[in-house]
Amino acid sequence: MKPSFDLNLYLVTDVPARCTLPLAETVEAAIAGGVSIVQYRSEQPYGGAAYREALPIVEICRKNGVPFIVNDRIDLALALDADGVHIGQRDFPPAIARRILGPDKIIGFSCSNLEEVRATDESLVDYLGLGPAFPTQTKTDAAPAMGLDGLAVCAAATSLPVVAIGGINAANASAVRASGPHIGLAVVSAICAASDPRRAAESLR
Amino acid sequence: MKPSFDLNLYLVTDVPARCTLPLAETVEAAIAGGVSIVQYRSEQPYGGAAYREALPIVEICRKNGVPFIVNDRIDLALALDADGVHIGQRDFPPAIARRILGPDKIIGFSCSNLEEVRATDESLVDYLGLGPAFPTQTKTDAAPAMGLDGLAVCAAATSLPVVAIGGINAANASAVRASGPHIGLAVVSAICAASDPRRAAESLR
Numbered sequence: 001m002k003p004s005f006d007l008n009l010y011l012v013t014d015v016p017a018r019c020t021l022p023l024a025e026t027v028e029a030a031i032a033g034g035v036s037i038v039q040y041r042s043e044q045p046y047g048g049a050a051y052r053e054a055l056p057i058v059e060i061c062r063k064n065g066v067p068f069i070v071n072d073r074i075d076l077a078l079a080l081d082a083d084g085v086h087i088g089q090r091d092f093p094p095a096i097a098r099r100i101l102g103p104d105k106i107i108g109f110s111c112s113n114l115e116e117v118r119a120t121d122e123s124l125v126d127y128l129g130l131g132p133a134f135p136t137q138t139k140t141d142a143a144p145a146m147g148l149d150g151l152a153v154c155a156a157a158t159s160l161p162v163v164a165i166g167g168i169n170a171a172n173a174s175a176v177r178a179s180g181p182h183i184g185l186a187v188v189s190a191i192c193a194a195s196d197p198r199r200a201a202e203s204l205r
Numbered sequence: 206m207k208p209s210f211d212l213n214l215y216l217v218t219d220v221p222a223r224c225t226l227p228l229a230e231t232v233e234a235a236i237a238g239g240v241s242i243v244q245y246r247s248e249q250p251y252g253g254a255a256y257r258e259a260l261p262i263v264e265i266c267r268k269n270g271v272p273f274i275v276n277d278r279i280d281l282a283l284a285l286d287a288d289g290v291h292i293g294q295r296d297f298p299p300a301i302a303r304r305i306l307g308p309d310k311i312i313g314f315s316c317s318n319l320e321e322v323r324a325t326d327e328s329l330v331d332y333l334g335l336g337p338a339f340p341t342q343t344k345t346d347a348a349p350a351m352g353l354d355g356l357a358v359c360a361a362a363t364s365l366p367v368v369a370i371g372g373i374n375a376a377n378a379s380a381v382r383a384s385g386p387h388i389g390l391a392v393v394s395a396i397c398a399a400s401d402p403r404r405a406a407e408s409l410r
Contacts, residue, residue: 046295047277072252074280079301090251096284 002104003083005067006036007127007163007184009205012071013057014138014192015043021197024056030191031064033201039086039108039186041071051079058082069108074100084108086129089116094124108163112143113150117157129186130154132166133176138188142166148179155180170203207309208288210272211241212332212368212389214410217276218262219343219397220248226402229261235396236269238406244291244313244391246276256284263287274313279305289313291334294321299329313368317348318355322362334391335359337371338381343393347371353384360385375408 011030013019019026027038038061044050050073058080061068069084070077074097077085084106087097097107109125111117117128132142133151145166146154155162163184164176173185185204194200216235218224224231232243243266249255255278263285266273274289275282279302282290289311292302302312314330316322322333337347338356350371351359360367369381370391378390390409399405 046293047279047297048295051297051301073278074252074283075278075297075305078279078305079297088251090253092252092256092280092284096256100280100283 002106002126003067005083005106005127007161007182007186008036009034009201010037010039010163010165010184010186011035011191011201012039012041012165012186012188014041014188016053018138018189019192020195023053024060026192026197027057028060029196029198030201031060031066033191033198034205035066035191035201036184037067037069039069039071040076040082041086041188042073042076047073047076047079050076054080067106069106077101077105084126086110094121098124110165111154112146114154114157117154120158120160122158122160125160127161127163128154128158130162130164130183131186133164134167134172136166136188139166148175151176151179151183155183168204170200173204207311207331208272210288210311210332212366212391213241214239214406215242215244215368215370215389215391216240216396216406217244217246217370217391217393219246219393221258223343223394224397225400228258229265231397231402232262233265234401234403235406236265236271238396238403239410240271240396240406241389242272242274244274244276245281245287246291246393247278247281252278252281252284255281259285272311274311282306282310289331291315299326303329315370316359317351319359319362322359325363325365327363327365330365332366332368333359333363335367335369335388336391338369339372339377341371341393344371353380356381356384356388360388373409375405378409 040054042050067083070082086108088110107125110129163186165186169190245259247255272288275287291313293315312330315334368389368391374395
């Protein structure tokens with residue numbers, strides 16, 4: 001059965017070099033601060049290193065009953081028995097991802113504009129990641145920022161749960177939440193690079 | 206059931222920029238010249254592009270009854286319903302790859318020295334890739350070349366079928382074959398960058 005998930009506050013892990021704490025401690029603190037779902041996003045060039053890096057994060061998520069999602073690499077998700085994957089427009093098509101993963105895994109899909117939202121087959125994916133909401137330094141290959149209006153338009157165009165990502169922090173969090181009903185916040189540096197990741201999560205929550 | 210495979214002449218695809226012909230034509234010509242197994246090795250950063258690039262190669266291999274192997278990315282292998290994967294020491298551990306792929310897929314495993322050969326659980330993988338045999342420009346992260354003596358020692362230390370890779374060409378092919386009983390040749394540029402990939406395969410065969 002597909003695990004239930006809550007997009008309210010969605011942590012996407014940054015590379016260790018950009019995290020204040022070690023990766024596992026960052027995730028543990030973020031969950032203590034109210035993060036409701038965790039995505040492991042790695043720049044590890046080799047699957048073995050990514051697998052070893054992610055294992056303690058999986059354990060922490062399991063222990064806390066927080067869904068664990070893997071960015072992009074479906075094989076890593078299978079290796080870790082993750083709760084799902086998050087794929088972008090340039091990754092495997094959602095139909096392929098669903099065929100590989102089966103019906104019981106969560107599939108998130110990134111859309112950066114209204115056309116991509118409208119082109120999404122909602123029977124294949126479980127939620128949409130909308131962004132970048134604002135300009136972001138974390139993701140070097142990101143599309144142009146859609147802004148609050150873009151978020152509102154995209155969120156209104158799908159019946160799927162949505163989470164906004166890209167440049168979200170404590171200062172703009174409430175404006176983002178106000179841009180659509182039940183729109184979740186996905187953050188990377190706002191938690192990973194915070195001096196106190198737990199407090200950062202609490203203030204975003 | 207696991208497909209049978211013949212390592213006699215093993216083509217590993219290079220990036221299109223380093224191929225004389227388009228990738229699919231290179232594979233078709235190489236098979237016509239006697240290539241017995243094909244590995245798709247991509248530097249595509251995105252799964253979607255790799256998937257689209259590999260599809261015509263899969264079709265050509267199927268049409269010719271030649272096993273199709275995917276380098277590294279097990280999810281791409283699953284997406285393409287490849288006959289197997291080839292993993293390196295830095296990819297997922299063989300036990301994980303086998304768990305994900307099940308018993309009916311071919312798993313090749315790269316070893317670059319005797320210690321790695323001896324440490325390999327032969328119940329988990331189907332063949333070993335030994336190399337680099339000679340210095341190679343194709344793979345930037347390759348280990349030091351093992352040479353003909355290293356090949357002979359490593360091939361003698363395993364009961365698995367082996368294929369040598371790295372700097373193999375028409376000039377050294379017979380010496381490599383002579384370094385062990387039933388040792389196959391894996392080539393990249395010797396076929397992909399040849400002015401006539403079919404003739405290049407014939408001369409290696």
